[in-house]
Amino acid sequence: MDEFNVLFVDDEVDFLETLLKRMKKRQLNASGVNSGEAAVAYLQDHAVDIVVLDVRMPGMDGIETLKNIKKISPLTEVVMLTGHACLEIAREGMEAGAFDYLMKPINIDELLYKLQDAYQKKSIQQEKIQRLEEVMTARPSITSNTITVGSSS
Amino acid sequence: MTPLPLFEQTAYYKALMRKMVAAIMTVSFIPVFLVSSAIFYQFRLSYKEKIYAQFMDTVQKHSMNIDRFITSKFQEIQYLSRSIAMQDITQDISLRRQLVLMQKVYGPVLVDMGVIDDQGLQIAYAGPYALTGARYTDAGWFRKVMADASDISDVFLGLRGSPHFIVAVRNSQEGRPWTLRATIDFNAFNALVEGIRGGKTGIAFIVNRDVEFQTRPAVNIVPDKRLIQSLFQKKTLSKKPDNVHLVETVDVSGVKVIYAASFLKNGEWLLVYRQNAAEAFSKLNQMQVLSILIFILGGVGIVIMAYLISGRMVHRIAVSDHEKEILNQQVIETGRLASIGELAAGIAHEINNPVAIMVEEAGWIQDLLDEEDFRQSENLEEFRRAVAQIKTQGARCKDITHKLLSFARKTDPRQQNVQINDLVSELVALSDQRARRSMVVIHAELMENLPLLRLSVSELQQVILNLINNAIDAMERKGGELFIYTRQEERWVVIEVSDTGCGIPEDNLQRIFDPFFTTKPVGKGTGLGLAICYGIVRKMGGDIRVRSTLNVGTVFTVYLPIATPDRYEAS
Numbered sequence: 001m002d003e004f005n006v007l008f009v010d011d012e013v014d015f016l017e018t019l020l021k022r023m024k025k026r027q028l029n030a031s032g033v034n035s036g037e038a039a040v041a042y043l044q045d046h047a048v049d050i051v052v053l054d055v056r057m058p059g060m061d062g063i064e065t066l067k068n069i070k071k072i073s074p075l076t077e078v079v080m081l082t083g084h085a086c087l088e089i090a091r092e093g094m095e096a097g098a099f100d101y102l103m104k105p106i107n108i109d110e111l112l113y114k115l116q117d118a119y120q121k122k123s124i125q126q127e128k129i130q131r132l133e134e135v136m137t138a139r140p141s142i143t144s145n146t147i148t149v150g151s152s153s
Numbered sequence: 154m155t156p157l158p159l160f161e162q163t164a165y166y167k168a169l170m171r172k173m174v175a176a177i178m179t180v181s182f183i184p185v186f187l188v189s190s191a192i193f194y195q196f197r198l199s200y201k202e203k204i205y206a207q208f209m210d211t212v213q214k215h216s217m218n219i220d221r222f223i224t225s226k227f228q229e230i231q232y233l234s235r236s237i238a239m240q241d242i243t244q245d246i247s248l249r250r251q252l253v254l255m256q257k258v259y260g261p262v263l264v265d266m267g268v269i270d271d272q273g274l275q276i277a278y279a280g281p282y283a284l285t286g287a288r289y290t291d292a293g294w295f296r297k298v299m300a301d302a303s304d305i306s307d308v309f310l311g312l313r314g315s316p317h318f319i320v321a322v323r324n325s326q327e328g329r330p331w332t333l334r335a336t337i338d339f340n341a342f343n344a345l346v347e348g349i350r351g352g353k354t355g356i357a358f359i360v361n362r363d364v365e366f367q368t369r370p371a372v373n374i375v376p377d378k379r380l381i382q383s384l385f386q387k388k389t390l391s392k393k394p395d396n397v398h399l400v401e402t403v404d405v406s407g408v409k410v411i412y413a414a415s416f417l418k419n420g421e422w423l424l425v426y427r428q429n430a431a432e433a434f435s436k437l438n439q440m441q442v443l444s445i446l447i448f449i450l451g452g453v454g455i456v457i458m459a460y461l462i463s464g465r466m467v468h469r470i471a472v473s474d475h476e477k478e479i480l481n482q483q484v485i486e487t488g489r490l491a492s493i494g495e496l497a498a499g500i501a502h503e504i505n506n507p508v509a510i511m512v513e514e515a516g517w518i519q520d521l522l523d524e525e526d527f528r529q530s531e532n533l534e535e536f537r538r539a540v541a542q543i544k545t546q547g548a549r550c551k552d553i554t555h556k557l558l559s560f561a562r563k564t565d566p567r568q569q570n571v572q573i574n575d576l577v578s579e580l581v582a583l584s585d586q587r588a589r590r591s592m593v594v595i596h597a598e599l600m601e602n603l604p605l606l607r608l609s610v611s612e613l614q615q616v617i618l619n620l621i622n623n624a625i626d627a628m629e630r631k632g633g634e635l636f637i638y639t640r641q642e643e644r645w646v647v648i649e650v651s652d653t654g655c656g657i658p659e660d661n662l663q664r665i666f667d668p669f670f671t672t673k674p675v676g677k678g679t680g681l682g683l684a685i686c687y688g689i690v691r692k693m694g695g696d697i698r699v700r701s702t703l704n705v706g707t708v709f710t711v712y713l714p715i716a717t718p719d720r721y722e723a724s
Contacts, residue, residue: 012506018513025520056502083505083554104505105512105547 004049004119008032009039009065010081011057015104022108028115036060040068048076050099050118052111055082055089063092070097075125077118081106166471173463174456181455185448193444200437208413208426208433209397215349215357216397216415216424222345223320223418226337227305229259231322234333239326242268242277242333249279264317264336269295271330280336282313289334298323298332305418308339308367315339318367343368346424352435355428359417367422374427377404377412384414384423401430479688486615486685501554508554512547515540553586571606573639573646573713574599576613581637584621591625592632593652600640604715608693613713616686616697620650620709623683627654627707641715645695648711656703665699 006028010016016032023030031046033039037060039051051069055062066078080093083104090101099118102111233251242248252266265280273290289295294306298321306319321334346368349357356374359367362385364378380402387398400412409430414423431438519540527533581597588595606613624635633653640647657665666687690697694714701707 012510015506015510015513018510018517022513022517022520083502083509103551104509105551106509107548108516 005029007048007051010054036065043072051078066096077122170467174459177459212397212413212415212426227320230320230335234322234324248277252279262341264338267334269332294319307361352432354432357426359422483688505554508550515543591629593628595635597637612689624652645712651708653706657701
């Protein structure tokens with residue numbers, strides 16, 4: 001399995017802890033926080049590849065947290081995970097940039113596949129940006145409106 | 154199609170109907186009654202005046218005629234007595250010659266003539282009776298002649314024993330008074346009065362002041378003495394000969410009669426014309442009967458129209474109220490379902506989280522079972538089976554709660570494109586648990602490629618779920634089979650829900666869509682389900698029908714219109 005960091009955000013601490021134990025058992029770099037605010041704070045200091053985000057949480061809810069995450073770290077992929085099967089919220093989440101939407105209770109393998117996919121997407125995105133940056137740095141710099149060809153001396 | 158319920162029979166609508174009928178009848182009857190009464194009153198007044206005028210005219214004309222007759226006879230005798238010397242007529246022969254001459258000139262009105270000396274002795278006589286030498290000293294007319302110089306007597310029998318009256322004029326010669334007397338033929342005189350007739354009861358007669366008949370009435374009557382005497386008191390009549398007095402009264406026999414009277418012979422006689430009021434006004438009475446008949450017929454017409462119009466209006470009001478009532482119930486029911494939906498969503502969500510934890514914990518146990526320590530356990534397989542079972546049941550819980558959530562969130566009336574088969578499948582899955590508990594097997598045969606329908610998902614869910622639940626209820630005791638078919642029939646998508654339950658009796662079938670009609674035990678059914686279904690389907694432009702056979706089963710068929718492009722755009 002590729003090495004990537006996953007942050008689980010859920011206000012259900014029991015669920016979170018068990019999920020983290022299972023993830024770690026599968027050698028996944030998994031961390032967990034139990035609120036939207038904590039997730040935003042965590043992302044300020046840590047690089048996270050994928051966030052698995054609960055929707056219904058006290059305080060900052062899933063959609064708001066998602067929006068903040070995307071502001072701080074646009075490349076981080078977010079998988080919404082909730083017990084609340086509501087299409088409206090799912091659509092809202094997807095529009096705000098979520099990678100996918102999963103329902104609780106989740107099958108661990110299904111979740112792992114989803115994380116792989118998300119990471120793959122993130123990697124491709126990252127690669128694209130790197131290439132773009134390389135292209136941008138390789139191009140001659142334009143310092144004025146005049147492009148000089150050959151030696152002026 | 155369900156017949157109109159009997160709600161129109163309620164006291165409210167009956168009272169409304171009564172009020173409307175009363176109002177229509179009042180506004181129709183009062184003007185008709187007032188106008189016809191006024192017209193009839195005026196007509197009656199003018200008709201009576203016309204009849205009275207006819208009476209007065211008749212009496213006046215004939216009284217003048219009779220008076221002229223009497224006066225002319227008097228003048229003829231007066232002329233004769235003055236124009237001839239006494240010695241010329243004291244001989245019977247010469248007197249007869251004068252009588253014949255008079256009869257030749259004036260007709261046989263004069264019956265006889267006589268000359269009477271101052272002692273009352275008839276010294277000469279010409280006529281059919283042997284009255285020469287007759288003595289009239291005590292006769293009333295003779296005394297009056299001696300006193301007043303002339304007299305026209307009342308009708309009397311006299312010496313000859315037959316009715317007659319006398320015209321006598323006193324004269325004097327050589328200081329000796331003598332009187333010429335002539336007898337007027339009663340029949341000739343009577344004919345003048347007898348000829349005045351009107352209808353069957355209109356007769357005329359002449360009476361003197363003692364209310365004695367001076368002519369022979371054509372019909373035997375008893376004269377109303379008091380009335381006639383009172384007429385004689387009308388002094389004005391005598392002063393104005395053309396003045397006729399008219400009285401309408403009830404006579405001694407209790408019959409309403411009209412009297413018209415005029416004085417004759419200087420107020421000594423009275424010409425009376427008398428006719429039963431009923432006959433005089435017979436045309437008026439006929440008119441009155443005809444008017445009443447027309448009024449009654451018109452009244453019956455008004456009453457019938459009032460009932461028809463009121464009935465129709467009350468029916469429309471009742472239908473509109475009924476529809477409003479159904480709509481209100483629908484709103485209430487929708488609200489209730491929405492609340493239940495929200496509650497269910499909350500519960501489902503709350504359950505989902507613990508289930509998720511349970512499943513995760515089971516997953517964790519499963520992970521741990523793979524570790525070396527546990528592999529040695531002799532119950533490893535049993536643990537694995539138990540954990541797998543926990544996960545399976547967790548997944549089942551998830552399935553149920555998700556369906557519940559999915560159902561609950563759709564309680565809104567907004568229209569959208571719906572694939573009926575998806576909706577039916579979803580509802581069948583949702584009802585599966587309940588069906589199994591009731592030993593009911595659900596079979597769904599859904600026609601592929603049905604067109605999309607434009608309608609409210611939550612409302613249609615409500616309809617189909619209601620039909621499914623009713624079908625399961627009908628088979629609850631013995632179990633059975635529930636079939637759901639979808640198909641397309643021309644411009645309709647048809648959903649058929651049939652069961653093998655107890656069926657519905659024919660009588661109940663008529664009322665099955667009525668609000669509050671239920672055959673379920675108290676507390677189990679509201680009686681609103683099918684009424685709401687009916688309201689919803691009708692609102693969608695569709696129809697819902699039912700057919701049932703007792704102990705065989707019931708089939709509900711819902712017809713939903715396929716959205717035309719026009720409808721599509723409009724919505």
